Amino acid sequence: MNHQYTRREVFCGNTCHDLTRFWEHEIGKQARQRQSEEHRLGRSALRKLREEWRQKLESKLRLRNPEETEKRLSPN
Known part of the structure; x- marks a missing residue:
């Protein structure tokens, strides 16, 4: 069997789950920052x-x- 077609999950083990958790955390943090900025702009007196x-x-x-x-x- 060609090594090119083997599943990556077998090789990365817990590292894949750690990476997934890391990126989910980063995406969540960016979403919270965006919501905070939208809320701040909504309260702004400039409009x-x-x-x-x-x-x-x-x-x-x-x-x-x-x-x-x-x-x-x-x-x-």
């Missing part, structure tokens, strides 16, 4: 500030030229 500034700009534009602003905001 709220950007929305407030956008609303202020829109209101200033409406005061300057209401007809053009209405044309831009209304769907055609």
Whole structure:
């Protein structure tokens, strides 16, 4: 029988299980970090500030030229 086709599990024994556990742990750690970052961004005030500034700009534009602003905001 050619050694190329023998199963690797026979040769690596516990090492394969250790590697599997290691990578599962790493993947879990990365998933937790990603969730933590998404949660942090969700609590960030930056989105709220950007929305407030956008609303202020829109209101200033409406005061300057209401007809053009209405044309831009209304769907055609």
